[in-house]
Amino acid sequence: MNKQPDAASDHSTYPxxxxxxxxxxxxxxxxxxxxxxxxxxxxxxxxxxVLIINDxxxxxxxxxxxxxxxxLLIAAADRAYDTNHSSxxxxxxxxxxxxxxxxxxxxxxxxxxxxxxxxxxxxxxEDNKIAGRARINKQGLIEVNDELIEAEQIIVATGSSxxxxxxxxxxxxxxxxxxxxxxxxxxxxxxxxxxxxxxIGLELAQAFTRLGVDVTLFNQVKRVAGLKDDDINNKAxxxxxxxxxxxxxxxxxNVGSEAVDxxxxxxxxxxxxxxxxxxDSAGASQQWQGEYVLVATGRRNNIEELGxxxxxxxxxxxxxxxxLDKKTGKIGDLDVYIVGDANANxxxxxxxxxxxxxxxxxxxxxxxxxxxxxxxxxxxxVFCSPQIVNVGMSLPEIxxxxxxxxxxxxxSFDNQGRSRVMGVNCGLLHIYGCKKTDRxxxxxxxxxxxxxxxxxxxxAITNNLSIKDMLDTPFYxxxxxxxxxxxxxxxxxxxxxxxxxxxxxxxxx
Numbered sequence: 001m002n003k004q005p006d007a008a009s010d011h012s013t014y015p016x017x018x019x020x021x022x023x024x025x026x027x028x029x030x031x032x033x034x035x036x037x038x039x040x041x042x043x044x045x046x047x048x049x050v051l052i053i054n055d056x057x058x059x060x061x062x063x064x065x066x067x068x069x070x071x072l073l074i075a076a077a078d079r080a081y082d083t084n085h086s087s088x089x090x091x092x093x094x095x096x097x098x099x100x101x102x103x104x105x106x107x108x109x110x111x112x113x114x115x116x117x118x119x120x121x122x123x124x125x126e127d128n129k130i131a132g133r134a135r136i137n138k139q140g141l142i143e144v145n146d147e148l149i150e151a152e153q154i155i156v157a158t159g160s161s162x163x164x165x166x167x168x169x170x171x172x173x174x175x176x177x178x179x180x181x182x183x184x185x186x187x188x189x190x191x192x193x194x195x196x197x198x199x200i201g202l203e204l205a206q207a208f209t210r211l212g213v214d215v216t217l218f219n220q221v222k223r224v225a226g227l228k229d230d231d232i233n234n235k236a237x238x239x240x241x242x243x244x245x246x247x248x249x250x251x252x253x254n255v256g257s258e259a260v261d262x263x264x265x266x267x268x269x270x271x272x273x274x275x276x277x278x279x280d281s282a283g284a285s286q287q288w289q290g291e292y293v294l295v296a297t298g299r300r301n302n303i304e305e306l307g308x309x310x311x312x313x314x315x316x317x318x319x320x321x322x323x324l325d326k327k328t329g330k331i332g333d334l335d336v337y338i339v340g341d342a343n344a345n346x347x348x349x350x351x352x353x354x355x356x357x358x359x360x361x362x363x364x365x366x367x368x369x370x371x372x373x374x375x376x377x378x379x380x381x382v383f384c385s386p387q388i389v390n391v392g393m394s395l396p397e398i399x400x401x402x403x404x405x406x407x408x409x410x411x412s413f414d415n416q417g418r419s420r421v422m423g424v425n426c427g428l429l430h431i432y433g434c435k436k437t438d439r440x441x442x443x444x445x446x447x448x449x450x451x452x453x454x455x456x457x458x459x460a461i462t463n464n465l466s467i468k469d470m471l472d473t474p475f476y477x478x479x480x481x482x483x484x485x486x487x488x489x490x491x492x493x494x495x496x497x498x499x500x501x502x503x504x505x506x507x508x509x
Contacts, residue, residue: 019148021141025049027363028142028151030134030306032121033060034349035340035356036157042360043155044128051151052124053144055133059117061159061341062349068113069183070203072106074383077210081385088423097212099188106183136307153335153363157356158306160299160341168255168295175257175274177294179204188213191290193276195252197224199382201296206244206384215245216288218278222249225388229395229444232388235428236446239386242426249281255293301344311336320344327372329359337362351376378442379458386413386427387450391457392442398432405435409491411483413447418478424448429483431457433491438466440491449480456484467492 026047029040032054043050057064083095121129132145142149162178169176177185177192179200190213194205197219209215224240227233237248254277276288304319313331314322321343323332329339337359340352354373361370382388398406413419413427427447434441443457460470467488475485 019143021150022147023051024150025051025152027051027153027155028053028149029155029157030054030142031157031159031302031340031342032058032129033157033159033340033352034062035159035342035352035359036155037117037120038353038356039155039157039337039339039360039363040124042357043364045360046364051128051130051149053130053132053134053142055131057114058121058131059114060349063110063113063117065180065183067349069106069110070179070200070207071383072109073102073183073207073211074203076102076105077207078385080212081210085423097188099211100186102188102211103183103185110183134306136310138307138310140311154311154337155329155356155359155363156303156306156308156336156338156342157340157352158302158342160301160344160347162295163298163300164295165297168293171254171256172274172293173257173272175272175292177292179294179296182294189291190214192216192292192294193218193274193288193290194294194296195219195276196296196298197246197248198296198298199225199380201294202240202382202384202388204294204296206240209244214290216290217244217246218250218252218276218288219246219248220251222281224248225382225384227388227390227444227446229430232428232430232444232446235426236386236388239426239446240384247278247280247286250286251279253277253279253285299341299347301342303338303342308336308338313338318344327358327375328362329355330362335363346378348380350379377458377461379454381451381454383451386424386446386448388446389450389454390442390444391454392440392461393432394442395430395432395444398441404441406441407433407435407491407494409433409487409489409494411487411490413480413483416480416483416486418480418482419448421478422448422480424480429453429487431487431491433467433495435495438468438495439464440467440470447480447483453481453484456481467495 027043027050029036029052032052036052040050040052062068080095080097083093086093130144134142134144137143142151162180188211192208192213192215194201194215194217197217201217202225205215205217223233224236227236257272257274260273274290274293278286280286301319312334313336316322321331321338324338324343326345329337329343331338339355339359341347354376358372361372377392380390398404409431411429414425416425419425429445429447431443432441440457440461445453447453470488471492475482
């Protein structure tokens with residue numbers, strides 16, 4: 001293991017230690033999430049002495065506290081919403097929501113998904129895995145449990161943890177929830193504040209609202225899902241605020257909790273009431289009170305206390321590794337790879353998977369010949385309703401590049417044929433086209449079926465398809481995807497004339 005580019009390989013030059021090296025391996029993977037497991041599997045294809053070390057659950061963040069339990073909650077919420085909002089179709093019904101059963105199914109199905117990963121981990125040789133918290137000491141050796149391990153190459157895949165503002169744990173006590181704890185609720189609460197309007201905050205706020213919980217969403221800025229296209233952001237707020245109570249542009253001054261009379265609160269799962277003192281967007285002082293506060297203010301990489309600096313890794317002020325090769329996770333000239341959420345580059349599962357695969361290939365093969373998966377086209381989905389999707393370059397990135405002459409093709413879903421038939425007609429799609437190349441630079445949208453529109457656009461960008469290529473493919477009628485064709489036609493039209501604002505929309509009937 002090279003501690004630094006000029007570090008001596010003879011460990012006799014290191015300061016003395018009370019422990020002796022108990023094991024030497026070619027590759028050590030620290031962390032067994034999506035990136036770590038992919039790196040481990042790939043590395044073991046060629047080398048037998050690959051070791052994986054993990055602290056905590058041996059599944060993934062996605063399965064344990066992320067993608068899967070949240071989508072299970074959303075699935076229940078969507079059933080309830082469709083039932084309660086079917087009267088416009090002449091179907092009159094009221095959903096009877098069993099909160100305990102909802103949460104039981106979330107955990108049961110989560111366990112089902114986790115079992116597949118657990119079976120895989122169980123199949124790995126015992127000598128190749130260690131359960132325990134790793135730390136890299138000043139000699140560049142890995143300390144875990146009672147072992148001291150020397151590794152020629154190290155892959156760090158320690159993931160991320162929820163971020164909680166300072167002091168909130170003590171102030172909120174058991175009324176504090178995060179995405180790591182919310183799925184452990186035995187029943188649906190009566191009321192909840194959600195702090196943060198990113199992907200996690202939006203998805204959970206809407207899901208709990210649809211399941212009958214009185215939810216209030218707070219966000220410091222007047223943006224949702226990190227949208228960077230002002231028109232798409234405003235449309236998303238318009239669509240979502242029809243069912244969500246949102247205080248955007250609010251400033252939280254203080255949080256806390258107070259004990260509640262147990263007799264008066266015997267039917268609630270919490271014996272404390274939470275409060276939030278805040279200034280609304282107009283600057284007026286307000287207070288929210290309710291049962292729980294769900295903090296969805298993002299995640300931070302788990303790297304600060306690992307000791308990677310003892311390997312020669314430098315971190316910036318946000319604990320992100322410097323000299324990071326975003327294709328492979330390699331750090332400069334070191335035999336160190338930092339992948340997945342641990343590098344805080346793009347914290348998405350498919351990116352973590354690719355980074356783990358690439359790092360696992362690099363540590364085993366001739367580095368010049370190793371297969372490195374190309375960087376994926378930027379692609380993100382928020383599974384609220386309507387869905388929010390970004391693909392490719394963002395509008396600010398395009399505008400900052402003086403050589404990119406672009407047009408913006410648009411379509412509104414407010415009167416798009418199939419969307420209106422389905423009663424999901426709220427949304428807006430922007431496609432950013434390059435006039436010089438007739439190619440798609442990126443797109444941003446809030447729309448029904450946006451996950452499918454986004455996949456089609458990501459595939460087009462990845463495979464360098466032109467606008468003409470896209471329009472030469474079939475769009476079946478009547479489908480929501482016809483809205484994509486309308487936006488592509490708008491891009492094509494604007495390619496042929498000087499760029500100008502396009503306020504009229506073609507709608508598919």
